[in-house]
Amino acid sequence: MKFEAPAGSNLFDRSQIVGKSTPRIDGPLKTTGQAPYAYERHDMANQAYGWVVGSAIAKGLIASMDVSDAQSAPGVIAIVSAPDTKPVGKGIANNAPLFGGPEIAHYHQAIACVVAETFEQARYAASLIRTTYDRSQGAFDLAKVAPDAPLAKGDDSKSTLGDFDAAFAAAPVKLDARYTTPDESHAMMEPHATIAAWEGDKLTLLTSNQMVAWAKQSMGKILGIDPANVRIDSPFIGGGFGGKLFIRADAVMAALAAKKAGRPVKIALQRPLIANNTTHRHATIQHIRIGAEKDGKITAISHENWSGNQNGKNGEDATLQTPKLYAGANRLTANYVATLDLPEGNAMRAPGEAVGHLALEVAMDELAEKLGMDPVELRIVNEPKMVPGSPEKKFSDRNLVRCLREGAERFGWSRRSKTPGSMRDGRWLIGMGVAAGYRAGPTEASGAHVKLDADGRITVETDMTDIGTGSYTIIAQTAAETMGVSLDQVKVELGDSRYPKSSGSGGQWGAASSTAGVYAACVNLRRAIGEKLGFDADAATFEDGSIRSGNRSYKLTEAGALSADGEMTYGDFKDDYDVGTYAGHFVEVGVDAYTGVTRIRRMLSVCDAGRILNPLSARSQVIGAMVMSAGAALMEELAVDPRFGFFVNHDLAGYEVPVHADIPTQDVVFLDTLDDIVTPMKAKGVGELGICGPGSAIANAIYNATGIRIRDYPLTLEKYLSEMPAVA
């Protein structure tokens, strides 16, 4: 099915199941420990344990590797070592080398894997491998290399409109500031994990991966085998956040080790390896300049961004939201990527936008201060009619102003003191901050297979994944609604590459895309039923296990067992639109007048993302993203040691993410909007919208509380303690 025109009225506008808060249908499996996560699967016999060894240097060559002691250690079955293995290929969007050969491109790059009968034997034997290196110099300091960094590869790395320089020079009110954000780790609960098994030339990977179809293609490229011989199965994922979009060392090493050991091998990357072995969000340096009239109307806006990565490829483009959020005739955005020898930077929840907001939405707060305007009003004054950076495009559906106005009303924004440092509660300085949020609402082609059995039950099969987001449930809701059955009549099977290819989970496209694909398959199943029973399915009503067509009526069970494939694809008409999601984020913080410690007191996000398929799980997505944004604002930072070129704090004691005690009351409000342009469901994703803005609202609230503006994240107390008012 091709979506070629705005949706118009359809069955989802009268929905009974889609759009209703629905507990996860996979919840009982998870709470009873029966959900099969990759490392804990027992449906593959004779598993041996693998342990991955990471490089002790960041750049250079392996001079020697002696595995003899490890080889003769108790229980050891096989050892795969880099010097003895020809370099493997690269997977989709994979930048750093994954394994093989003497060359080291980053710290903790996999250099060996020991396979043994038990986990403990593999771990101990791995410690007996003796490796020497020839170290070489590398570039590890973004601030040092950024000034000479070239524009990112690709057409859209620099874009201009009007004459920014002239307009900025002429503007009566100007903001010109630099912001930095650090490298961040996905820090998901479940480590990267895989069980690999070969049967002849056929490879099966029970793994934890957000994008099953990419994983299948990637494994083919990496191992130099026909992707058709690769099966990926990833039904449950304990968090991904973009860190599991791609094949990483767990899957590669498990596959190579299983081949050598001649039996299935399971590997979970040990926690201390994850920060440096896998991917992370790149650090950024951002320069923002905004010129405005005295009434707050922006006349010139520029956002330049620098990040670095292996091979100078694929940086963190923090400018992405800037062409979308605010009006202004004269514009410049530019994205530069330096070459760094740190581990591979890659996608992490709202890549680009999450950290772009940390700069842009503070810049807007600073501009409001200069103008003497309320920061909510400044944003509303600059609400654009057409997409500011691409004036030929229309917004599909945009309600940012409503988000801000409703948010301000609900939050009690009017109680905010305009004078920084003037609200106090005991030893706490109190401040309120606001930020707008924009995150694209993309869709990807997505397919499914839908079966009707003789008892009238529906089974959906698709390689879509559920990374904790609630895919199982919204897919079940969609099938139940379309087929006119109750939710408990629907079974959903996900994550297996033997099922039709879906959108997968990433970039906030999963919910909208995968449900549209399931809808397409259900429409085809309805037609198959119509053909069998002799009615026009497109004109019929499927409801309560029955079908009404004109004055005739059928039971679904009359059709017998039937099945259909379907896929939703998208027409060019979408190119005329910018499909986005929007939010107004409000935060109240307390800053300890003595120690400078910041604690969040209240958070509110008002979201505009079209139809909300399942408000219960959508809220869960948004509050999770708000937490992650709080972490980015207040504590998360992979600390770079530029002498050795690695992230030093590579475990969960050193890399702090928020705990429950850091997060107070969180309110999430969804506007009752519908987006006709996105899919027949009129629904957009929310999983990344919630991380676009709350962190900047926190920064702005700290300013409101203290009058101190910090532009380097995370906003840890040593960066402003010396500016805090003296205490007796």
Next chain:
Amino acid sequence: MRPFTYQRAGSVAEAVKAVGSRDDAMFLAGGTNLLDLMKLQIETPAHIVDIQDTGLDKIEKTKDGGLRIGALVSNTALSADERVRKDYPVLTRAIQAGASGQLRNKATTGGNLLQRTRCSYFYDTNMACNKRDPGSGCAALQGYSRQLAVIGSSDKCIATYPGDMAVGMRVLDAVVETMKADGSTRSIALADFHRLPGDHPEQDNVLETGELITAVWLPKPPGGRHFYHKVRDRASYAFALVSVAAVIQDDGSGRVAFGGVAPKPWRVEAADAALGQGAKAVIARAFADARPTEENRFKIALAERALAGVLAEARNA
């Protein structure tokens, strides 16, 4: 993890005899730190003597009106003890500021005193660390040192002692009771228990091989108002940037110790004496010999402000 043999001792005498003069043997209590370090191959004992059956899990009144806390009393039990809550609240507050509920259930009084540093370079066996591998150097000195010591460190090591409980005990003038391998016992003032690194950062404390902590003694209650203020980036389950343990009397005199700043709970008698003159005077004395790095210099100002907050609370009581 290096393969090891395991023995469960039925008494203190049996435990100290089992370790004896073996420097490749270690006692195991709650295991919340030791087992992690073994998994990471930072500690590599060949023999483990589990002391959980040695009966050291009681809190008893002493003749001079204090408490004797058995080495196996869990952090949870100690912090919840009615006598501790009433007479030594600084200790309850310090313990509850540390770790998480699950860890405190398992962690013991003796084991907690022996918690090793959380320096990132100590934890990464690819990096030079004199504490882990004597003579290999210190990668932290010129490295990521935000969390590390500002005072009491040496050119060989700038690790901090990471715990909270001991900081509370330090301000209470606690005494550590031990039994040596030969069955003799001794008492070590907590002030003298942890070592400064000097040229031997591998020695965290003064315990000899085979010497087991059997109890911690608290003198009679000090009275006054008790405070434990821990400053950290997140609200729970994080090590201190700076912590302040203080007992303040009605006349403004008192005692103060600092955590997160040194290789041991940091207390200076001359600083105690300056409490009546305010935080600045105390810090000037307590941190007179500070040698911070660029990254952790802020801890001294932070300690002063944290103490000022404590003193303000004491005044407003």
